[in-house]
Amino acid sequence: MKILEDKILKEGTIITEGNILRVDTFLNHQVDVELLEAMAEDAKEYFKNDEINKILTVEASGIAIATVFAQVFQVPLVFAKKNRAQNLEEEKYVSTVKSYTYKNEYDIAVAKKLIDEGDKVLIVDDFLAEGNAVYGLIDIVEQAGAEVVGIDIAVEKGFQNGGQNLRADGYKLYSQSIIEKFEDGQIIFR
């Protein structure tokens, strides 16, 4: 998606240790809501025949994007919580996610009452690297007997395995930008 790629080229910065792209002026620290609206409209066109009735993301940095998607798709947003001890009496679907960035594991959870059997869910997130968070969300949707009809990602790191694995598994993945590689401090899109 050209608007997003242009914004990444203009404002994104590469942190070479760890192949990290920083997009904190418009996507995951400061947020440019007009850009998110353009992304949501673009995604709505892409998924127009998929009868999506729920947007699902995971806290924290996916929430802003997913909120605007929920507005444009005119469906509720659910964000999975990183599991904590509180409110244990609530019935939840839980999945364990390995974090590539922080080298640890954490649980994500969604209250059972918030995903119904037969829901047609669009998973939304800011970054796709190894895909661990997305696979955790897929696990939760499938535990609920609902269907992942699509996955929308703002920035796919094409040099990691998440996108390849999700496509091989048959998911309808729409990455609104795909970084092929970083080369001499430049961002090369696929």
Place this chain on the structure above:
Amino acid sequence: MKILEDKILKEGTIITEGNILRVDTFLNHQVDVELLEAMAEDAKEYFKNDEINKILTVEASGIAIATVFAQVFQVPLVFAKKNRAQNLEEEKYVSTVKSYTYKNEYDIAVAKKLIDEGDKVLIVDDFLAEGNAVYGLIDIVEQAGAEVVGIDIAVEKGFQNGGQNLRADGYKLYSQSIIEKFEDGQIIFR
């Protein structure tokens, strides 16, 4: 704000151990974006003379609300991050917050480049109890030489001290609903 109070009465549930109000079907787990739009329009009217040029919240559950506020106010959103070891090379404003809910302390941080001296900031959050998170955000805004022109809260727990303290300190606080108390399993608004 009547629409919000009605929604709380209809869908909110009280967890009596700890005076916790659960609003997870529309505010901080599943999100009703139409309700957020109505709240943002209401707040825009309330703060119409305050020349707000930035919305500030803290991850995670304030982000959805603050995103819609940023759209309606037509200004950027910044969300403070809960501090982690990564990206240490970035210059940040940091403040330490005591969590009433989780009985611990954590740091929140905003990249220095994202708040400018003279910014007129509206702080937005879902709940106000003791006010610790809001005071952490105020600290960050003041470190930056910017101004907190207002604070907007979806649900103030009037039986805790945050609202009283912020008003006594002279902040322009707009709580879109204020719970006076829970009585016999009922929610009583101020």
